[in-house]
Amino acid sequence: MKTKFFALALATGLFLNSCSSSDDPTPAPQPATGEITGPITANKTYALGNYTLKGIVKINEGVTVTFEAGSTITIDKATGDNALVVLKGAKLITKGTADKPVVFTEKSKVPGSWGGIIMYGDAPVKVAGGGSTSTSEDGNNTSYGGTNPTHNGGSLVYTRVEYAGSKLADGQKENNGFTFYSVGSGTTLDHLVAYKGADDGFEFFGGTVSMTNAISYGNYDDSFDWQDGWQGQANTNWYAYQVDKGNYGMEIEASSNNNAFFPKVTNITLKRAAGTVTEEQKEIQLDAIQFKKEGNGDYSNIVIDGYVSQTSPTAFNGGVLQILDKVTYDHQVAGGKIKLNNVKITNSPITFISGQATFTLSAASFVPATNWSTSTTATGATLTPGAWATVDGVNLIK
Incomplete structure (x- = not known):
């Protein structure tokens, strides 16, 4: 009797095991x-x-x-x-x-x-x-x-x-x-x-x-x-890396219309690799940020690195901030509509560049003083690496 019971239990177990194998997940779709x-x-x-x-x-x-x-x-x-x-x-x-x-x-x-x-x-x-x-x-x-x-x-x-x-x-x-x-x-x-x-x-x-x-x-x-x-008013965590060729980190204009649109961007990183030349290798376009044609805005927590003069084929004065034209200076800088605060600058020896001889750009141009401030602790963009920011095995934000 015991022998028959054991045989029955063994057969039942085998049946159950056979059923469970059929419940395995199907292969993922191609x-x-x-x-x-x-x-x-x-x-x-x-x-x-x-x-x-x-x-x-x-x-x-x-x-x-x-x-x-x-x-x-x-x-x-x-x-x-x-x-x-x-x-x-x-x-x-x-x-x-x-x-x-x-x-x-x-x-x-x-x-x-x-x-x-x-x-x-x-x-x-x-x-x-x-x-x-x-x-x-x-x-x-x-x-x-x-x-x-x-x-x-x-x-x-x-x-x-x-x-x-x-x-x-x-x-x-x-x-x-x-x-x-x-x-x-x-x-x-x-x-x-x-x-x-x-x-x-x-x-x-x-x-x-x-x-x-x-x-x-x-x-x-x-x-x-x-x-x-x-x-745009809710922009944050912008990261730029210019390598081989590149003009401005940010080119900001308003199509020659005096305005109060005042776009806002927080947490910005603008980096330029050593040896990077301009797109055409003939234009003075090595600045991290350029304002022209009435461009303005509020920018904060900024890291700028590597905007330096190049010597080939012609010497270019690269810098951190350029105001290209006097109208933009008069309406937007002097009008208090350009703000850059908490700016950390490394490997970029020239901070201010005037696009014309008709005005001089400096920290004193940004009145009140809250319109321009530097920092050694700015973090710039904070991004998490992953497949989304990796190309051919290279982490773009390393």
């Missing part, structure tokens, strides 16, 4: 693949995958396009002009994470190989001549500017754009890693990387959007640039 072309006329979610983007892909008004975390979108400059364009009224959502960013890259890994991400909105702008609208210079010849400060163009989170800066069609200049035309404050821009583009890392043409936790690395023109009355 990343999706596919080609992305435009225009995109209906809502679309791209699952985790490896995609190719071909052509100037426009997301139409009323359409939302989503990319899941960890997706890689590859462009090939051999196919012609390529860019991802978010038209006014459309939304782009990238659901990247620190470990699984959404990455837009280019096959050849050559700066200037595609047009990057371009977004349009209908937030207010103030363009040259004081107008409230203008036409884009990106080759799309699209009108921008409006009356909706809370425009929402989507959510770009933990997203990297590599090797952008291509001139598209009959555009007047190269494009950037990220280009924002009259984008509004309802849009989320957080943990973004513009890597080795042939123009600016990030450029704002008016609008009210703010950007947090941003890296501009190895871009040939300016790391951060804006015009047309951009007035």
Whole structure:
């Protein structure tokens, strides 16, 4: 009897073990693949995958396009002009994470190989001549500017754009890693990387959007640039590293309109590697921060390093802060609308540079004294490393 009971128990156990093995998790799904072309006329979610983007892909008004975390979108400059364009009224959502960013890259890994991400909105702008609208210079010849400060163009989170800066069609200049035309404050821009583009890392043409936790690395023109009355108020943790080629760390202008827009950025790091030359190697563009054409704003907790004179092919006077024109000096500096506080300066022997002989720029120019202050304890941008900020094994914020 006992023998039969043992045999039955043994058989039952084997059966149970056999059942449990069938409950093992199924293998993880393989990343999706596919080609992305435009225009995109209906809502679309791209699952985790490896995609190719071909052509100037426009997301139409009323359409939302989503990319899941960890997706890689590859462009090939051999196919012609390529860019991802978010038209006014459309939304782009990238659901990247620190470990699984959404990455837009280019096959050849050559700066200037595609047009990057371009977004349009209908937030207010103030363009040259004081107008409230203008036409884009990106080759799309699209009108921008409006009356909706809370425009929402989507959510770009933990997203990297590599090797952008291509001139598209009959555009007047190269494009950037990220280009924002009259984008509004309802849009989320957080943990973004513009890597080795042939123009600016990030450029704002008016609008009210703010950007947090941003890296501009190895871009040939300016790391951060804006015009047309951009007035973002909640910007923080901007990190720029200029290497090989680069112009300004930050180029700040307001399209020659005296204004009180006063954009605000806290926690800024601007670094320039030794031996870095200007984009064209002939322009005096070695300054960490340049204000021109009525640009202004409030900037604090800033670290500036490595902006020194270069000797090839012509000696350039690199420095920390340049006011290019006397109008900007008279209206913005003397008017108390440029504030830079808690500034830590290293390896940058020239602090103030006047763009014209008609005025002298110095610490005394910033009256009251609270408009300019230096510090030895400023921390600049505080960012957490991870896959989102690593390219080809290199930590961009080491």
